[in-house]
Amino acid sequence: MLLGVIADDFTGATDIAGMLAQSGMRVTIRTDLRHPPTADSDAVVIALKSRTNPPQQAVRDSLAALEWLQDHGALRYYFKYCSTFDSSPRGNIGPVAEALLQALDADFAIACPALPDNGRTVYQGHLFVGTELLSDSGMRDHPLTPMRDANLVRVLQAQSHGKVGLLSRATVSQGAAAIRAECVRLRDGQYRFAIADALDNADLFALAEACAEHPLLTGGSGLALGLPAAYAARRWFQPAVAAGPWPPADGAAAVLAGSCSQATQRQVRHWIAADRPAWRLDPLRLAAGQTGAGEALDWAAAQRQPVLIYASAPPEDVAAAQLALGPERAGQLVEACLADIARGLAAAGVRRLVVAGGETSGAVVQALGAETLRVGLAICPGVPWTQAEGRPLWLALKSGNFGADDFFSTALGGSY
Numbered sequence: 001m002l003l004g005v006i007a008d009d010f011t012g013a014t015d016i017a018g019m020l021a022q023s024g025m026r027v028t029i030r031t032d033l034r035h036p037p038t039a040d041s042d043a044v045v046i047a048l049k050s051r052t053n054p055p056q057q058a059v060r061d062s063l064a065a066l067e068w069l070q071d072h073g074a075l076r077y078y079f080k081y082c083s084t085f086d087s088s089p090r091g092n093i094g095p096v097a098e099a100l101l102q103a104l105d106a107d108f109a110i111a112c113p114a115l116p117d118n119g120r121t122v123y124q125g126h127l128f129v130g131t132e133l134l135s136d137s138g139m140r141d142h143p144l145t146p147m148r149d150a151n152l153v154r155v156l157q158a159q160s161h162g163k164v165g166l167l168s169r170a171t172v173s174q175g176a177a178a179i180r181a182e183c184v185r186l187r188d189g190q191y192r193f194a195i196a197d198a199l200d201n202a203d204l205f206a207l208a209e210a211c212a213e214h215p216l217l218t219g220g221s222g223l224a225l226g227l228p229a230a231y232a233a234r235r236w237f238q239p240a241v242a243a244g245p246w247p248p249a250d251g252a253a254a255v256l257a258g259s260c261s262q263a264t265q266r267q268v269r270h271w272i273a274a275d276r277p278a279w280r281l282d283p284l285r286l287a288a289g290q291t292g293a294g295e296a297l298d299w300a301a302a303q304r305q306p307v308l309i310y311a312s313a314p315p316e317d318v319a320a321a322q323l324a325l326g327p328e329r330a331g332q333l334v335e336a337c338l339a340d341i342a343r344g345l346a347a348a349g350v351r352r353l354v355v356a357g358g359e360t361s362g363a364v365v366q367a368l369g370a371e372t373l374r375v376g377l378a379i380c381p382g383v384p385w386t387q388a389e390g391r392p393l394w395l396a397l398k399s400g401n402f403g404a405d406d407f408f409s410t411a412l413g414g415s416y
């Protein structure tokens with residue numbers, strides 16, 4: 001194993017795994033650390049569900065993942081978080097990145113969330129989602145990690161003990177040598193992190209080439225695009241022919257959506273507008289015991305085509321549920337119910353499952369007990385099909401804000 005990746009949620013894990021696979025790395029995703037990795041992986045991505053945990057627990061889980069990767073021979077490490085820098089004021093990006101640096105006996109890392117292919121760019125340390133500042137985008141209403149400051153130097157500084165600086169576009173656009181020199185200057189100036197500006201994939205490739213030898217990289221999946229080429233140039237690995245797009249298995253399919261992100265809300269509306277079967281979960285009714293997984297499963301069993309079961313709701317409904325139940329309980333009720341439904345669907349023979357939402361995907365994959373996921377090519381940027389190793393079960397784990405309006409039916413290949 002060359003590269004060990006620690007991802008703070010499950011959709012982030014499949015996102016970066018897909019990026020690496022696309023450039024010829026053989027990648028597997030692990031969702032638990034009980035067994036050694038399969039022998040034929042250039043990169044192993046550990047999928048954690050640590051983004052919204054208390055910082056101490058996120059640090060503990062991330063250090064355990066690092067130790068496992070070190071024990072199995074990884075040479076370089078990558079801490080993967082969301083391209084919208086999803087975090088709370090307390091963390092967990094800063095605390096986890098600092099703990100990883102310390103454990104690796106390193107003193108500096110770049111922080112590069114940019115993913116231009118999905119409209120996430122960073123300029124002067126400010127994150128844009130399409131044409132909007134992060135703080136004006138739908139991320140300001142995220143149920144668990146609302147992002148109300150687009151200045152990432154300030155956001156990361158608030159979560160970190162060490163100093164946070166900026167690796168500006170003026171430097172990045174000059175290429176790898178200039179980036180290397182600036183990293184040395186920042187490190188000598190006692191900076192622990194630098195937010196890396198990046199406006200396009202050329203910036204990401206330059207950053208990957210300049211920083212490929214850093215013990216720890218931190219970022220979204222975009223920075224990983226250029227890593228296989230940087231590693232191949234150093235003869236650290238031999239790119240394999242990328243596997244073809246994974247033909248989804250025949251058989252029953254379903255979509256589970258626990259994301260309230262705008263893209264997922266549009267995808268849910270698109271599905272319903274096309275008159276496809278859809279079942280809505282309401283956290284207030286779940287809390288009152290008025291409905292549950294059993295009812296949704298009975299309904300799904302009566303359908304003769306792929307179903308959508310969703311809790312996705314607009315900000316005013318989310319706010320009402322959170323006011324009544326608290327954000328954590330509202331989220332957990334939905335996650336637990338969708339996890340039960342996933343188990344029931346798999347038991348009933350569903351073979352292809354599209355899941356929308358990072359936390360949601362974590363809950364679902366853990367409930368399904370899928371320990372190792374094999375990674376295919378992308379359905380859209382950032383979302384590959386994966387297969388639960390040794391099982392006839394295909395999973396597409398979609399980060400809430402990814403994908404076009406027709407993503408759900410595209411993922412299922414219109415095969416119904």
Ligand code: ADP
Nearest residue numbers: 143259261311313331334335357358359360400
């Ligand atoms: P994303 O990828 O968009 O961030 P996540 O699954 O990570 O999506 O997070 C969405 C969170 O919102 C989950 O914890 C989910 O259970 C919760 N949630 C979903 N629907 C509702 C709702 N109607 N009210 C309150 N919380 C909800």
